[in-house]
Amino acid sequence: MVDHTVRSFDADLETLDRHISEMGGIAEKMLSDAMDALATMNIELAQKVIETDLRMDALQRTVEDLAVRTIARRQPVAIDLRDTVGVIRISADLERIGDQAKNIAKRAAKIAGEARLPRAIVGLKSMHDMAANQLKDVLDAFAQRDPDAAKAVWRRDAELDALEDAVFRDLLTFMMEDPRNITFCTHLLFCAKNLERVGDHATNIAETVYYIVTAQNLPGEERPRGYDATALA
Amino acid sequence: MVDHTVRSFDADLETLDRHISEMGGIAEKMLSDAMDALATMNIELAQKVIETDLRMDALQRTVEDLAVRTIARRQPVAIDLRDTVGVIRISADLERIGDQAKNIAKRAAKIAGEARLPRAIVGLKSMHDMAANQLKDVLDAFAQRDPDAAKAVWRRDAELDALEDAVFRDLLTFMMEDPRNITFCTHLLFCAKNLERVGDHATNIAETVYYIVTAQNLPGEERPRGYDATALA
Numbered sequence: 001m002v003d004h005t006v007r008s009f010d011a012d013l014e015t016l017d018r019h020i021s022e023m024g025g026i027a028e029k030m031l032s033d034a035m036d037a038l039a040t041m042n043i044e045l046a047q048k049v050i051e052t053d054l055r056m057d058a059l060q061r062t063v064e065d066l067a068v069r070t071i072a073r074r075q076p077v078a079i080d081l082r083d084t085v086g087v088i089r090i091s092a093d094l095e096r097i098g099d100q101a102k103n104i105a106k107r108a109a110k111i112a113g114e115a116r117l118p119r120a121i122v123g124l125k126s127m128h129d130m131a132a133n134q135l136k137d138v139l140d141a142f143a144q145r146d147p148d149a150a151k152a153v154w155r156r157d158a159e160l161d162a163l164e165d166a167v168f169r170d171l172l173t174f175m176m177e178d179p180r181n182i183t184f185c186t187h188l189l190f191c192a193k194n195l196e197r198v199g200d201h202a203t204n205i206a207e208t209v210y211y212i213v214t215a216q217n218l219p220g221e222e223r224p225r226g227y228d229a230t231a232l233a
Numbered sequence: 234m235v236d237h238t239v240r241s242f243d244a245d246l247e248t249l250d251r252h253i254s255e256m257g258g259i260a261e262k263m264l265s266d267a268m269d270a271l272a273t274m275n276i277e278l279a280q281k282v283i284e285t286d287l288r289m290d291a292l293q294r295t296v297e298d299l300a301v302r303t304i305a306r307r308q309p310v311a312i313d314l315r316d317t318v319g320v321i322r323i324s325a326d327l328e329r330i331g332d333q334a335k336n337i338a339k340r341a342a343k344i345a346g347e348a349r350l351p352r353a354i355v356g357l358k359s360m361h362d363m364a365a366n367q368l369k370d371v372l373d374a375f376a377q378r379d380p381d382a383a384k385a386v387w388r389r390d391a392e393l394d395a396l397e398d399a400v401f402r403d404l405l406t407f408m409m410e411d412p413r414n415i416t417f418c419t420h421l422l423f424c425a426k427n428l429e430r431v432g433d434h435a436t437n438i439a440e441t442v443y444y445i446v447t448a449q450n451l452p453g454e455e456r457p458r459g460y461d462a463t464a465l466a
Contacts, residue, residue, distance in 0.1 A: 068304060068318055075305045085301055092325070172415060179409045186405065186422065193423070 009080065012070040016087045017143070019063045023094040024139040026056060028132060030101035031198065035128045037108040038191065039121055049105035056098035063091035079212065086212040090142065093201040093208075097135065100194040100201075107187045114184045120174055123167035124188060127195040130160050134202040142209045150209040153202060154218055160199035167192045242313065245303040249320045250376070252296045256327040257372040259289055261365060263334035264431065268361045270341040271424065272354055282338035289331035296324035312445065319445040323375065326434040326441075330368065333427040333434075340420045347417045353407055356400035357421060360428040363393050367435040375442045383442040386435060387451055393432035400425045 030049050037046035067088045070076070076084055134153055141149035171185045171192070207218045263282050270279035300321045303309070309317055367386055374382035404418045404425070440451045 064318070068314070071301060071304050072308045072314075081301070081305075085297070172419065175408065175415050175419075176412045179412065182405060182408050182415070186408075186419075189419065189422070190426070 009070065009074045009076060012066065012074065013080075013083060016063060016066060016070075016084070019059055019066075020087055020090055020094070020142065021139070023056060023059050023063075023091060023098075024135070026052060026059075027094050027097045027101065028135060030056075030098055031104075031128065031132060031135070034101040034104040034108060035125065037105055038111065039125070041108065041112040041116075043109050043112055046105040046108040050102050050109075053098050053102040056095050060091045060095040064088055079215070082212045082215065086208045089208045090205050093204045097198050097201045100198050103194050104191045107191055111184060111187050114187070115180060117174060117181055117184055120171060120181070120185055120188055123163070123170055124191055124195065127160065127163055127167060127192060130163060131195050131198040131202070134160065134199055138202045138205045138209065141206065145209065145213050147210045147213040150206040150213075151218065154206040154210070157199055157203040160196060164192055164196040242303065242307045242309060245299065245307070246313075246316060249296060249299060249303075249317070252292055252299075253320055253323055253327070253375065254372070256289060256292050256296075256324060256331075257368070259285060259292075260327050260330045260334065261368060263289075263331055264337075264361065264365060264368070267334040267337040267341060268358065270338055271344065272358070274341065274345040274349075276342050276345055279338040279341040283335050283342075286331050286335040289328050293324045293328040297321055312448070315445045315448065319441045322441045323438050326437045330431050330434045333431050336427050337424050340424055344417060344420050347420070348413060350407060350414055350417055353404060353414070353418055353421055356396070356403055357424055357428065360393065360396050360400060360425060363396060364428050364431040364435070367393065367432055371435045371438045371442065374439065378442065378446050380443045380446040383439040383446075384451065387439040387443070390432055390436040393429060397425055397429040 030052055033045055033052075034049045036042065037049065067084050070084050071081070074080075134156060138150065138153045140146075141153060168189065171189050174181045175185045210216065210218050263285055266278055267282045269275065270282065300317050303317050304314070307313075367389060370382065371386045373379075374386060401422065404422050407414045408418045443449065443451050
């Protein structure tokens with residue numbers, strides 16, 4: 001009987017892991033599609049990203065429902081409880097990464113009619129590369145339950161913040177150079193903020209993975225920060 | 234024995250309700266303090282808001298821990314289960330409202346050295362009034378478990394979005410009028426976005442309250458929206 005319960009619990013955890021993996025893959029695709037839509041002013045691709053977000057919302061609800069039922073039925077303790085609660089948190093962060101991609105896609109659709117400034121998008125692409133790497137690495141750290149890999153992701157968050165700071169300065173400079181750049185660059189300021197938030201969510205996931213495996217918290221508010229992203233000028 | 238379990242469950246729910254009420258009060262205070270700090274360039278007040286956010290993070294963890302233990306121990310069903318999971322969601326939304334207030338406070342601290350444009354802050358104050366009302370009303374709706382009051386909050390979200398749209402247009406106009414306004418107004422653009430997000434979280438809480446009481450979803454993605462806040466120009 002105990003054995004049966006253990007196996008049922010493992011089956012629940014495997015299902016939860018599969019959902020997290022699916023959400024992670026969708027989030028990565030939404031982000032790269034949103035960036036492509038922004039760079040190429042592809043309204044259809046932007047629309048596809050916006051629609052995909054509904055799938056993320058549904059998956060998050062599925063994960064939450066299954067995890068809550070698992071807690072009620074199996075009454076897990078220790079690492080099993082941390083794991084089950086952890087996937088609820090991770091699915092919430094992944095859903096919010098989907099929201100950030102959706103926000104970028106919405107701006108890509110709006111921006112399509114504006115005067116463009118291609119050099120203004122270069123920095124955003126670098127931010128996306130860095131954020132996408134962070135996301136990929138933290139999903140691997142979760143799949144492997146590897147606290148060292150999670151900590152490495154967590155440490156690198158400062159680099160994305162520093163890059164955002166540089167991108168903000170550049171965008172402000174373009175705006176000051178020519179008022180006709182203001183509308184376009186304002187959209188991009190918000191896209192930069194969205195990408196920085198993706199990094200924050202990857203860092204949250206890193207903290208959750210570290211906690212699941214070690215039962216210790218990485219020091220949340222003491223997150224290494226090279227720059228304060230609100231320092232615009 | 235059943236009676237004892239029921240009473241223990243009720244005691245857990247009462248504790249959770251008290252925590253939500255405390256988080257709600259702190260969130261309201263953080264928001265109004267952050268706006269005061271912004272309007273009066275009060276760096277100390279801004280710092281106080283930033284520090285208070287740690288209390289919100291701790292309260293959210295407390296709520297999540299107690300709710301998870303309640304689910305494991307009492308195995309609630311139906312409205313009791315919806316209520317216990319609902320408070321986890323509501324505490325997450327309140328914690329994120331605290332984050333928005335913290336973001337405004339951080340900008341208030343940065344902005345203190347910049348050339349000011351007092352008329353640019355007027356629209357933000359209106360946004361804060363509206364967001365604070367939404368927050369107050371949805372906290373009351375939760376305390377009363379009143380689905381009609383929750384639905385009324387949910388319907389009003391479009392008004393805040395419309396106001397944000399007007400504030401964005403004004404800020405862009407100030408930026409185009411004089412490049413010296415660009416840095417200051419860019420900070421305010423992000424504050425306006427923070428206030429709009431407060432409204433979104435109030436709306437999320439309204440959806441949760443409605444779901445707790447009725448077991449029905451308000452149509453999430455069909456939220457009434459007068460304007461799309463990403464439509465800057």
